[in-house]
Amino acid sequence: MRVSLDTKDFAKYPFLKESQQFMLQNHESVDTFLHSSPGKVAVRYAVDRIRRALSHQGPAGAGDDEGQTLPSDNLGIRLEVSSYALSRILVSCAKDRALIDRLTRYEAARAFSFLENEDEPKRNYIARQVGFTLEQSSFPVSRYVEVTAGMREERWRLINREIHEGRVMLEPLETEELLKEQIRVTLHSQLPLEVPASLCSDLAPYVSRVQETFQQRMIEDYGEVDESCFPPCMQALASALSEGMNITHSGRFALTAFLHNIGMDSTQIIELYCRAPDFDVSKTQYQVEHISGRGGAGTEYTAPSCAAMRTLGLCAKSEGACEKVNHPLNYYRYRKKGRGTAPQKKELPS
Ligand code: SF4
Known part of the structure; x- marks a missing residue:
């Protein structure tokens, strides 16, 4: 039609x-x-x-x-x-x-909120424009993995899915959620633009x-830096540094990005690193400024998600709150706010 x-x-x-x-x-x-x-x-x-x-x-x-x-x-x-x-x-x-x-x-969320109220032909048409087919109740595994790569809730993990003959089964509402994610992935893949x-x-x-x-x-979200609210993974990395232990390159990246994201300035971060056995001030300064977007291409980095931390072998999950978050920053924000209720899973960059 x-x-x-x-x-x-x-x-x-x-x-x-x-x-x-x-x-x-x-x-x-x-x-x-x-x-x-x-x-x-x-x-x-x-x-x-x-x-x-x-x-x-x-x-x-x-x-x-x-x-x-x-x-x-x-x-x-x-x-x-x-x-x-x-x-x-x-x-x-x-x-x-x-x-x-x-x-x-x-x-993606804005477009999706309009899309929910469209008639079926228009919804299907717009879905196709971002390379998505709505009229299906299952996805081939490879396609499913591609679409869900940035979705961090446990229910999207392949091991938690029902698979039949190489296809991952989906509920109708899940197909809609995947469409929203596909819009986000499509828009994200187009950025940054090469602007003169x-x-x-x-x-x-x-x-x-x-x-x-x-x-x-960021300041409203995270307020003053409070080490007692760090998630176990970041506490473990910070403690390793304090005890003069060496941490891996990916551990340094994760910790530095996390500290920068919660508002610690470069000098404070470098002070933390001065306890490392191989501390080199100019090298550390270069790395910290690179991760915080003040050097090189000016790209600012975000701490890895829990899924990425797990892949890197850096997750130190040791208590219940970790079950409810998908990002170390969400853990920190939750602890800072001291809310009594479980933290909401919020999508954060990987
Ligand atoms: S679950 Fe997330 S926040 Fe908790 S220790 Fe692992 S990576 Fe850190």
């Missing part, structure tokens, strides 16, 4: 090729657009879009944009689609993996706003 998209669909699903074609109707370069009045508005919308992504709390908040008023006129829709494109440019200029991760999770340095330079004030908001969110 032929599916016809209306202009509101471009605002709902700005990643579709039709949405991009709609935006390119005026044949303007990005530079020309940015200097136009709509362009100036669109870049502010793009900053707001990223800020919403930073406030977005993962799958539990998937409906954050549900009920939002979508623009109905062409200019409003053009601004909406442009803000999507510009937000991708801004996070690419920021060269921050965690920011890219937050934005793509938000975009001159354009990043023009957009620098907006990139700074986004980075400031992100840092603020």
Whole structure:
């Protein structure tokens, strides 16, 4: 059945090729657009879009944009689609993996919240645009592994699935969840964009706003550094360092990224490493600055997920709370907040 998209669909699903074609109707370069009045508005919308992504709390908040008023006129829709494109440019200029991760999770959840209310032909059509087929109750194992690679809940692990003749069986709602994940993976695979340095330079004030908001969110999330709230894996790595034991390269990476993510500054991190038997200040400084995004390509790293920590042999699961988290940062945030209830599984970058 032929599916016809209306202009509101471009605002709902700005990643579709039709949405991009709609935006390119005026044949303007990005530079020309940015200097136009709509362009100036669109870049502010793009900053707001990223800020919403930073406030977005993962799958539990998937409906954050549900009920939002979508623009109905062409200019409003053009601004909406442009803000999507510009937000991708801004996070690419920021060269921050965690920011890219937050934005793509938000975009996938936003699109999915609209998709849930579409009729079947349109849902199937949009799913196909991201390489996904909704009308199936099982996936070949290889395809299943590919789609679920970033999903950290235990129920998605292959050993917890029912497999028949090389196919992983799925409940209807699980197929929907995989579609959302496929949208996220598709959008994530497209970033960062290769943005000319001159354009990043023009957009620098907006990139700074986004980075400031992100840092603020991290401070709100994690507050003052409190070692007593470290997860067992990070406690074990920090203790090994304190006791003058050598830790592996991947252990150093995980610990450094974790300490940076929770707000410890480079000097404090280097002080911790000075207890290591092979401590070399300039080498340590280089590594810490590289991981925290202050050196080299400016890419900021996020601590590995629990699944990755397990693969690296760095998981030191020793208590119940670990059963409820999928990321050491979630463990830390939970302990910091001192909540009495079990932590929610939140999707964090691997
Ligand atoms: S389960 Fe996660 S948080 Fe707990 S020790 Fe293992 S890696 Fe760390």
